[in-house]
Amino acid sequence: MMSKNYPRGAERIQSFGTTVFTVWTQLAQKYQALNLGQGFPDFSPPEFVREAGRKAMEGYQQYAPLKGLAALRNALAQETAREWGRLVDAETEITVTVGATEAIFAVIQALIDRDDEVILIEPFYDSYPASILMAGGQPRFVPLRPNAAQQWTLDIDELRQAITPRTKALMLNTPHNPTGKCFTAQELHDIAEVCIQHDLLVIADEVYDRLLFDDRKHLSIATLPGMWERTLTIGSAGKTFSVTGWKIGWVLAPPDLTHALQMAQQWIPFSVATPLQAAVADVLQQAQANTYYSDLRAFYQKKRDFFFRVLQEADLNPYPAEGTYFIVADTSAWGFDNDETFCHHLTTQYGVVAIPPSYFFSPQNKHIAHKMARFAFCKEDHILEAAAERLRKK
Ligand SMILES: Cc1ncc(COP(=O)(O)O)c(C=O)c1O
Structure with missing residues (x-):
């Protein structure tokens, strides 16, 4: 109706x-x-970011490959090797997207069937439920609640109870918008254990992975034992380099999930703005080498x-x-x-x-x-x- x-x-x-x-x-x-x-x-x-944008605009005018410009995928692979201590294959495990928003949409289109359930930890970034509904899936909600010390906490039993035979995936955002929470190693281990036990995929939205305070260290759930095989990790240049309008994002995932994602990606944007990908490749390389x-x-x-x-x-x-x-x-x-x-x-x-x-x-x-x-x-x-x-x- x-x-x-x-x-x-x-x-x-x-x-x-x-x-x-x-x-x-x-x-x-x-x-x-x-x-x-x-x-x-x-x-x-910063000037080095704007300069990379200007330079790339001169040199790249035509379609990029579906999976993304090789220079950007290689720069991401190098960065991941440094941060995770894992060699992510730039050819088969990385996809460039139109920011994290399109990454989320494409991942869900690629993995979620009608009536599949996806667990959202709330508060959630507001594109998650919309993307799930557009794929015909059903969001299921598990709240974070502040405790007496004002720490946002997840009740792991409540998470377990939200899982049904139709649950296909869980979305996890850390550092977390809007609360500013960084999930602790213990919380991530607990969530990982539940996902492994119930064979769930994890869509890990880590667009704020460079914005942690008080010497905290970012931990990606994909790096925990048994998790790489079931996790798609989403990143974005927008927050890290103050270029939210460039809309360059990416997804790191094992080859079978990357292949599925690219099957959807080819019919959503097909490919992503070439000069901006070249610029982000340049910026990532410079950022890795400076402070x-x-x-x-x-x-x-x-x-x-x-x-x-x-x-x-x-x-x-x-x-x-x-x-x-x-x-x-x-x-x-x-x-x-x-x-x-x-x-x-x-x-x-x-x-x-x-x-x-x-x-x-x-x-x-x-x-x-x-x-x-x-x-x-x-x-x-x-x-x-x-x-x-x-x-x-x-
Ligand atoms: C948690 C979260 N995920 C994804 C996005 C979207 O990122 P992008 O601008 O790269 O599409 C945002 C933007 O605010 C966000 O806060």
Whole structure:
């Protein structure tokens, strides 16, 4: 049955609303508010990144191969060898995608049949359920809940209980948007054990793998025993190099899963913008040889520390922000029962936009986020300082 929302649209899109980011970015514009909603850097990428973009634009104008430009796949293989201590085969185990979003869509198209179930740990990145529904699959939700120490925790028994004979895969995002949680080695081992026991595939979204704070080290679930064979690891240049508009992502997976992915990929974008792939190949090689990754961490750690204190001073008690460029705050002290009402108030009365995190929960678990707001601190210092000034008015 057609909904009256999109009368000429297909059934599969009838439940979709406009993304939370579009909605709140429009609101930021309407009220001329500081936009700490959407997670994109509002500053230029470093000069070596822009220069790589300019150079690549001169040299590459035609289609790239389906699996991606060899130079980029080789650079990714080198980086993975260094980070994982594993040789990932650039020919048979790497696919370049149109950012992580298209990687997620293509992976799900390639692996999920009608009525297959996919477990989502919530809060989830909002493209996950949409991609699953478009493939005819069913998302099943398992929540993270904050404990008394404000740590987000996963109840592993609840995860086990969510598995049925139709469960095909689990999606895992670490470092995690929107909470800033980095799953611990113990948690990853527990999740891996469940996935092996129930023969589940894991779609590991690791787009924030370079953004961890306080000397934390990123751990990929694919590197745990018995996991490489069942894991597709998704990365993106967007967050790491402050080029979210380039939309260059990738998937690392064993040959059979890579082959399946490429069967779908060939009919989605077929291939990905060639000059931008060449530019990212160049940038990865330079970043491996210079101090970019540690500089990036220090750069964001400073912003995180600053904004964490700002939230504390504004009685917006922040949850631990271990990674990503987001902080979730507890808004209880401001006396609102609903995160949307709070964020609306903050936008219209204080000129600061945050995102209501209940958008990233299924209907039965939205209540977990009703006294929370998500702030993105990937913004210029003067914007964060201006936001601090406005929040101090409380
Ligand atoms: C968890 C997560 N996955 C995927 C993406 C999308 O990445 P890309 O811009 O490379 O499509 C984002 C972007 O915000 C994200 O936060």
